[in-house]
Amino acid sequence: MGRVEAKVGAMHNATSPSNKVPRTERGRRTLAKLLEAAAAEFGERGYHEASITGITQRAGAALGSFYTYFDSKEQVFRALVSHMGHLTRKWIAERVESAPNRIVAERIGLEAFIEFVRAHKDLYRIVMEAQFVAEDAYRDYYAVFEEAYRRNLAVAGERGEIRPGHDEVRAWALIGMNVFLGLRYGVWDDSLSAAEVAAAAGDFMAFGLTPAPKAR
Amino acid sequence: MGRVEAKVGAMHNATSPSNKVPRTERGRRTLAKLLEAAAAEFGERGYHEASITGITQRAGAALGSFYTYFDSKEQVFRALVSHMGHLTRKWIAERVESAPNRIVAERIGLEAFIEFVRAHKDLYRIVMEAQFVAEDAYRDYYAVFEEAYRRNLAVAGERGEIRPGHDEVRAWALIGMNVFLGLRYGVWDDSLSAAEVAAAAGDFMAFGLTPAPKAR
């Protein structure tokens, strides 16, 4: 399961304000342990079942130490959601950059996404649950993906790599496909390889449902 | 917002066992009021924020009456999820049955789905939240859809209406597209008409991203 770097605690954007930044080495270690523990606790038990006690016990810290670094239960959760966004994009971007065109990139991106989800089931659950715990963080998470998809589709469109179309709607269609295939084949069931799923879905993304015209 | 028929209380499948069935007219009315109130309360506040007190107040009933009809908070929630599955499938099936082929059916189905979500935002939220409140109910919900999609794709494949492919993966890809387009354009934003979204996504479902070959 993915290590949650202490870096998360140092972010200072709109969705995860003011986690106190530790000033000593000891503090940084404690913060890192707490973040990792929080990811595990939320991932395994879900936001509401998770308890601060559970987090501090996993971290080997005292209950009160949690509040040295976080203002509330919800705040760590938000930090984790935001962290997950960065991790996911980094992972996928690294694998997709060598793709020769957008259509191949989508297949590779899906394969990478499924692999990522399998390697971070706990963190992925946190992202999905954000819809009900911190809806704005959830929307932000997908807004960034939407933006990236639209840009990618627009560029590919100009290059003639893809069919013209409604990029915003196609962006969300692609996001939905990725998320549900990630849930079904990444979280729920490992029996198909990521490559197999990506190949099957890649054909669909490339050619849709319309049959190839008859050879004559 | 959708009326929740008292019928829900009479179901007796695995996911919603033993809600007590009322024996008098008064009882049936109270049960119906409670179900409707529960849908509104869960839909507006989410499962954990929702309270039984909130439900009975909306229903104009006493707190204790809730437990005359339901065993627990979770049980009403499950009943509502299951109910939503039936409503959704009925709504879509009615609109899709006149479609001449599978590809058109998918476009019409998406349009109907977006309309349905818009008309039942509260109930739809309940379904999505089920992933974290009653995971088995959530899986069951989508298992039924998967089954239907696979059958539809298999039949269409035999008829040569669609390209051969991996029907299970395509089923989940389609489900994901529908769910996310429903969330984005049904729940979050009404500015595009359902037909516009369905037209744009329909083109993608039909032809994918590959550009049309150059006319010569």
Place this chain on the structure above:
DNA sequence: GTGAAACATGAGTCAACATTCAAGTTAGAA
């Protein structure tokens, strides 16, 4: 070496419900 700022600790506070139950009221079959 030292003292102030950082950090750690965990018992205690407090509010929020889900659920129970004993005491009533009403419906409707006979």
Place this chain on the structure above:
DNA sequence: TTCTAACTTGAATGTTGACTCATGTTTCAC
């Protein structure tokens, strides 16, 4: 009409868990 099962009521119970705080310990800049 009568009587019992069905239904209603809301105060009381009990648990849970986020968050506070006063006290103690460690770090590290000087």
